[in-house]
Amino acid sequence: MPPDTMIETAGASRAAIELIDIRKAFGSAGGETTYAVDRMSLAIRAGEFFTFLGPSGCGKTTTLRMIAGFEEPTSGRLLLDGKEVTGVPAHQRNVNTVFQSYALFPHLNVGENVGFGLSVKGVAKDEIRQRVKAALESVHMAHAIDRKPSALSGGQQQRVALARALINRPSVLLLDEPFGALDLKLRREMQMEVKEMQRKLGITFIFVTHDQEEALTMSDRIAVMNNGVVQQVGGPADIYERPANRFTAGFIGDMNLIDARVVAHDSDRLTVDAAGGRFDLPSTLPLQPGDPCTLAIRPEALHFVEGEAGGRVRFSGAVSEAVYIGTDTVYSLTLADGARLNARVRNGDGQPMPRTGAPGTLACAPSAIRLLTQ
Amino acid sequence: MTAARRGNLMTLALLAPSLLSAVLLLVIPILIVIAFSFAEQDTYGGARFGFTLTSYRELFQTIYLPIFTNSLQLAAVSTIVCLLVGYPIAYFIALRAGRYAGLLLALLLIPFWIDFIVRMSAWMVLLGRGGTINSALLGLGLIEQPIRMIGTYPAVLVGMLYAFLPTTVLPIHAALNGLDKRLLEAADDLGATPLQSFWRVTFPLSLPGVMAAILFVFVPAMGVYAIPVLLGGGKSIILGNLIVQLFLDFRNIPLGAAVSVVLLAISSVIIVCYMRVLRSVEEART
Numbered sequence: 001m002p003p004d005t006m007i008e009t010a011g012a013s014r015a016a017i018e019l020i021d022i023r024k025a026f027g028s029a030g031g032e033t034t035y036a037v038d039r040m041s042l043a044i045r046a047g048e049f050f051t052f053l054g055p056s057g058c059g060k061t062t063t064l065r066m067i068a069g070f071e072e073p074t075s076g077r078l079l080l081d082g083k084e085v086t087g088v089p090a091h092q093r094n095v096n097t098v099f100q101s102y103a104l105f106p107h108l109n110v111g112e113n114v115g116f117g118l119s120v121k122g123v124a125k126d127e128i129r130q131r132v133k134a135a136l137e138s139v140h141m142a143h144a145i146d147r148k149p150s151a152l153s154g155g156q157q158q159r160v161a162l163a164r165a166l167i168n169r170p171s172v173l174l175l176d177e178p179f180g181a182l183d184l185k186l187r188r189e190m191q192m193e194v195k196e197m198q199r200k201l202g203i204t205f206i207f208v209t210h211d212q213e214e215a216l217t218m219s220d221r222i223a224v225m226n227n228g229v230v231q232q233v234g235g236p237a238d239i240y241e242r243p244a245n246r247f248t249a250g251f252i253g254d255m256n257l258i259d260a261r262v263v264a265h266d267s268d269r270l271t272v273d274a275a276g277g278r279f280d281l282p283s284t285l286p287l288q289p290g291d292p293c294t295l296a297i298r299p300e301a302l303h304f305v306e307g308e309a310g311g312r313v314r315f316s317g318a319v320s321e322a323v324y325i326g327t328d329t330v331y332s333l334t335l336a337d338g339a340r341l342n343a344r345v346r347n348g349d350g351q352p353m354p355r356t357g358a359p360g361t362l363a364c365a366p367s368a369i370r371l372l373t374q
Numbered sequence: 375m376t377a378a379r380r381g382n383l384m385t386l387a388l389l390a391p392s393l394l395s396a397v398l399l400l401v402i403p404i405l406i407v408i409a410f411s412f413a414e415q416d417t418y419g420g421a422r423f424g425f426t427l428t429s430y431r432e433l434f435q436t437i438y439l440p441i442f443t444n445s446l447q448l449a450a451v452s453t454i455v456c457l458l459v460g461y462p463i464a465y466f467i468a469l470r471a472g473r474y475a476g477l478l479l480a481l482l483l484i485p486f487w488i489d490f491i492v493r494m495s496a497w498m499v500l501l502g503r504g505g506t507i508n509s510a511l512l513g514l515g516l517i518e519q520p521i522r523m524i525g526t527y528p529a530v531l532v533g534m535l536y537a538f539l540p541t542t543v544l545p546i547h548a549a550l551n552g553l554d555k556r557l558l559e560a561a562d563d564l565g566a567t568p569l570q571s572f573w574r575v576t577f578p579l580s581l582p583g584v585m586a587a588i589l590f591v592f593v594p595a596m597g598v599y600a601i602p603v604l605l606g607g608g609k610s611i612i613l614g615n616l617i618v619q620l621f622l623d624f625r626n627i628p629l630g631a632a633v634s635v636v637l638l639a640i641s642s643v644i645i646v647c648y649m650r651v652l653r654s655v656e657e658a659r660t
Contacts, residue, residue, distance in 0.1 A: 070559055090562040103560040107578045117564035120574070168564065 015043040015082070016172055016204040017067060022076035024062055024228075036062040038228040040076070044206060046171075049198050051207040053215040054225035055251070060208045063225075064174050067206065069093045081171055096165035097174040100181075102157045104149035110136070110160050111145040117168040135167040136160075138197070155186045162194070172204045179214070191218055212252050216240060224248045246372050249296040256302075256341050258295040260371075262287045270371060276336030279313055283371040294372040299330065301368035302343035304354060305361050312363040315341055319360045329353070333362055404638070410631035419625030429632035438616075438633075445613040448602070449595035452534035456591050457584065459535060460542030464583075465576075467543070468550035479547070482540055494533060494604045501529050501605065525607035533601040541590040549583025550576070582655060589648045593641045613637050 019042045026036040037059040044050045052060035065071045066078060069090030078086050085093055096117070104113050112119075115132045123131075136142040139159035149157055158178060165173055175194070179187040195218050198205045209215055215222050216236040224231040224239060224247070232244040243249035250257055260274035270283045274295055287293055305314065320340070321332035324347075331354075333341045343362050345353070354360040411429055413421040432438075467478045485493060500506045501523040508520040523529050553576065561571040599614030611619075613633060620630035 068563060070562070090559070091565045091567060095563075097560070097563045099556060099560060101554075101556055103554070103556040105557060105560070105575060107575075116561070116566070116574070120561075120564065120566040120570045164564070 014046050015079070016046040016048070017044040017206070018042070018077075018079035018082075019063075019067075020077040020079070022063075022066065022073045022078065024059070024066060024071065025074040026062075035059075035074075035228045037066070037073075040228075040230055042223060042230065042233065044172075044204060046204055047202045049195070049205045049207065049218060049220045051209060051215045051219040051222045052225055053209060053212060053222050053251075054231075055210055058225040059228035060210075060225050061176055062228075064097075064176055064206065064208050067172070068095055068097050068174055094170055095172045095174060096168050096170040097176065098158075098161050098165050098178045100177045102149075102161040104157055104160060104164070106149060108149075109145070110141065110147050110149065110152070113149065113160060114164045114167055116164065131167055135163040138166075139163045139193075154181050155190065158182065158190060162197075166197075166201070166203075170203065172206060173198075175205060175207045177209055178207075179209075179211075187214075194218070216252070224251060226251070243296065243370065243372070246294050246296075246374060249294075249370070249372060254299050254342065254344070256295075256297045256299060258297070258339055258341070260293050260295050262289050262291045262293060265289055272371070275315060275339050275341075277315065279366075279369075281313075281366050281369055281371055285371055285373060287371075287373065292374055294374060296370040296372055297341070297364060297368060299342040299344035300328075301364045302341065302362045303345055303364070304331075304343070305363040311366075313366050313369060314361050314363045316359070316361045317341070319354045319356050319358050322356050331360070331362075333360055407631045407634050407638075410627055411635045413628045413631070415626055415628050419627075421627040426628075429628040432629055433632050433636065441611050441613060441616050442636075444610055445596055448530070448534070448598075448612055449592050452531060452538065452595045453588055453591045455531055455535050456538050456542040457587060460539055460587065461546055461584070463539075464543045464546035464550055468547050468553070469576075482543060486540060490537070491600065493536070494600060497529075497533055497536065497605060498524060501532070524605060525609065527606065527610075530602050530606035533605040534595060534598070537598075537601060538591045538595065541594075542587045545586035545590065546580060546583040549580040549586075553579055582652065585648060585652060585655075589645065593644055596641060597637055 019040050022037055022040040023035055024037040025033045027034055040063065052063055054060050062071065066073050067080075069085070069088060069092075073086065076086075077084060080093060080095065105116065108116070111132050114135055115128045118128045118131060132145070133142060136145055139162055141156060141159045141163065144152060144156065144160070149160065152160065161178070178194075179190050182190060191214060194205075207215075207218065216239075219236060221233060221235055222239050223233045226247050232239060232248045234242075239248060239252055243252060243255075246257060249255045258274050260272040260279075262270055262272050263278065264271040265288060268282060268284055269280060270285065270287060270293075271278065271280050272293060272295070273279075279295075281295075285293070302315075305312070315333065315335055317333045317335040319331055320334045321330075323330045323332075327347060328344045329347055331343045331345060333343065335341060341362060409423060410421055412425050412427070413423045414426050414428065416422050463482070467475050467482075471478050498505075502508070503520050503522065503524065505524070507523070508517075511517045512520065557575055557579070558571055561575045562568075566574065597614050598612070599618060602610065602612055603615055617630050617633050617637075620626045620633060624630075
């Protein structure tokens with residue numbers, strides 16, 4: 001971004017992209033319009049690695065396609081670098097995309113593919129050649145400049161697609177599940193490389209994925225989406241440790257979700273009934289006695305105790321399953337009311353390790369339990 | 375006898391009907407024509423089998439040369455006209471027509487269920503001196519004298535276009551229909567205007583279809599007979615009517631056969647060249 005436009009937008013906000021009350025209708029069933037994206041308002045900061053995370057069909061790709069300009073929102077406004085771009089075609093937006101399928105031109109070689117964006121803008125041939133070379137070097141693909149895309153592996157095509165987008169120096173780079181087709185090892189490699197590249201270039205990256213681990217490791221901030229609605233926006237630690245609702249809690253990582261009911265309410269404490277027991281937990285949620293709520297507990301926060309567990313919350317039941325997974329063993333405890341509680345216990349650190357079928361008691365610190373409305 | 379051997383025999387047995395008909399109806403007739411081209415003409419308009427190059431020597435005399443160039447020119451111009459009209463139609467059906475694509479393709483093909491001569495007669499009625507177009511224009515007062523259309527070169531081209539439009543549109547449509555639409559999005563994303571997208575992505579990727587269309591129009595257009603006769607009045611002699619004249623009017627069977635063989639040779643050369651080009655295009659892509 002040239003410095004003068006930076007000053008222009010810096011006054012109002014340092015947002016690279018602003019989505020204001022965006023809706024995208026995709027059909028109507030029984031007279032009611034359904035929305036692929038519903039009432040989305042978000043500001044993505046310049047230089048940020050921002051991820052849309054959610055299951056397939058949650059509207060994350062539609063959101064990306066609206067930012068790219070392939071689709072127009074049904075209502076709402078879209079601001080790019082502080083300027084309204086609603087209605088501006090994709091080729092006039094300073095945004096580039098790395099497609100899920102790579103979408104490399106099969107009739108052009110690698111160098112021509114990477115140089116495509118510069119060539120259509122009428123950049124001089126010499127400059128194109130130099131910049132293509134540099135772009136390919138930055139993704140370690142300079143050796144393949146004369147090859148056809150079909151002669152490259154998936155990972156190599158991915159690198160070329162990245163170079164083809166970045167050579168145009170976009171203010172925002174969009175990545176639509178770019179590692180979906182790669183095997184696990186290559187995916188890890190590419191994740192590190194892309195993250196590193198983003199840090200070096202300082203370009204805003206908007207990433208779309210359904211892989212929560214990928215989202216957690218790469219992003220500065222994550223928007224968790226479900227059914228076209230943003231559930232929560234926050235940093236990886238926020239999302240993981242302080243999920244805002246049952247969906248986010250269940251979607252990010254493994255989580256025990258236990259139905260509960262409020263019995264008593266104090267200024268900063270709630271007493272709830274759950275799984276046949278009564279628990280007194282710190283919480284400031286605006287809940288009244290009788291309201292339903294959910295207890296969310298990470299499996300790794302639970303461990304087995306024998307006898308008294310001073311100050312900790314205890315769940316008693318029968319061990320119904322024990323699955324050895326290397327460093328840890330995942331136990332499943334069936335509670336009095338039939339609910340199941342999973343605990344991930346480190347192997348061989350002196351904790352009691354009950355057998356399947358034996359009675360057991362799991363405990364955790366009250367602060368490890370997160371109370372969610374509903 | 376092994377199972378593989380039995381499998382081979384089975385394959386041969388199943389192929390026998392088509393092999394037999396191909397040999398009887400295609401290979402043998404061509405061999406007969408080739409044999410006639412080396413035969414000698416007898417006094418009564420028959421042919422005496424033998425081996426003489428008389429017919430070929432006669433063929434390469436200067437009076438026949440313009441007929442070959444006429445035919446090549448008509449085929450070339452017809453192919454160009456067909457491409458200019460057919461490409462936009464194929465493009466529209468493949469990329470813009472949406473759910474009407476199937477209907478449009480059907481509309482394009484339905485007239486071809488009607489006999490060829492009937493369709494050409496319809497054009498004669500349309501283009502004739504007192505025909506539908508002239509009476510309509512006269513009736514509207516747009517012209518004072520009927521325009522002479524039938525018997526002109528443009529009328530022949532109209533007929534050629536009409537006859538070969540489906541064979542132009544179908545292969546181009548197939549190529550465009552198979553085009554990955556995400557490539558167009560990628561071009562758009564990289565800053566290409568719609569026109570740049572077309573010339574740099576859509577058109578190059580539709581070239582195999584265009585080349586197939588050229589083959590499907592040019593080769594049959596070389597040997598076309600009825601259209602120039604019916605719509606052009608048969609005034610300029612081309613290979614198709616030359617062959618008919620030599621066989622039926624001049625009773626010079628060996629010479630007619632020789633012209634046919636040369637036409638076959640030219641077509642074969644074009645097809646071989648086409649295959650070569652197609653293969654190199656495919657190779658360049660991988």
